[in-house]
Amino acid sequence: MVGSFEFEAELRHQLGKGASRRLRHAGKVPAVLYGGGGEPVPLLLEHHKVVKSLENEATYSHVLTIRFDGREESAILKAVQRHPAKPIVMHMDFLRVNAADKIRVHVPLHFINQESSVGVKRGGVVSHSMVDVEVHCFSKDLPEYIEVDLAQLDIGDIVHLSDLKLPAGVEIHALTQGAGHDLPVVSVHAPRTAESGEGEAG
Structure with a gap:
């Protein structure tokens, strides 16, 4: 694999549909990191950075580095929810990976x-x-x-x-x-x- 695929995120403390709507208006993308034997972690990403990353098709087939709260985890992009009519990324799902699991x-x-x-x-x-x-x-x-x-x-x-x-x-x-x-x-x-x-x- 060539290149570096990294996402800078922050912990998401506001949960629920109403909170997600407000966060999207503020230019944020709600996301979740789950699997790999760990607890699900709600995250926030910058929308303009996400859009730029998703322009590269390799983002969908690479092991990514997710940085948040002073740590980083390896993950793959499992799902992207987009607005049906506007160029807006609504939500992202990241699945943890480790070297021992397929x-x-x-x-x-x-x-x-x-x-x-x-x-x-x-x-x-x-x-x-x-x-x-x-x-x-x-x-x-x-x-x-x-x-x-x-x-x-x-x-x-x-x-x-x-x-x-x-x-x-x-x-x-x-x-x-x-x-x-x-x-x-x-x-x-x-x-x-x-x-x-x-x-x-x-």
């Missing part, structure tokens, strides 16, 4: 060589079924993203979860549920306009 995290998929893939060169259209995947691993093995190379993908080809190349120590959670969970990730199909055109010509 964690489940959604990691983004990076698709490469899409425009130069065999199927696209032949006029095919790429269809993405997923943009991220949930992995299970120790925090030290957590990848920033998983790369999916589409170079050899031809029209009619499908990449499934089991086809993804994973770093050592990383497994896809869905695949531990059985073969029926080996879902499609990305495929290349013939353009519908060409198919309909051929049908009309025939």
Whole structure:
């Protein structure tokens, strides 16, 4: 993992919906740090700093450092609640992690060589079924993203979860549920306009 992902927070003493509403108006984001055998800790973060951090997709798939009350803890970002109509982060959930426990995290998929893939060169259209995947691993093995190379993908080809190349120590959670969970990730199909055109010509 590359880079440093840190959140400066303060303890939140005002609890309840009314208090959270007032805090949001003051430019704060209510949050909670939980799990890992410790008590839940209500926190506050600066909204403008949170927004800036969330612009980096790697924030969602990194072990983060949460600093508050003179101490720091390692955590992953488990959930972000956003306002349905405004660019406002309403609440954040952080899950504690430690080196001895495996964690489940959604990691983004990076698709490469899409425009130069065999199927696209032949006029095919790429269809993405997923943009991220949930992995299970120790925090030290957590990848920033998983790369999916589409170079050899031809029209009619499908990449499934089991086809993804994973770093050592990383497994896809869905695949531990059985073969029926080996879902499609990305495929290349013939353009519908060409198919309909051929049908009309025939």
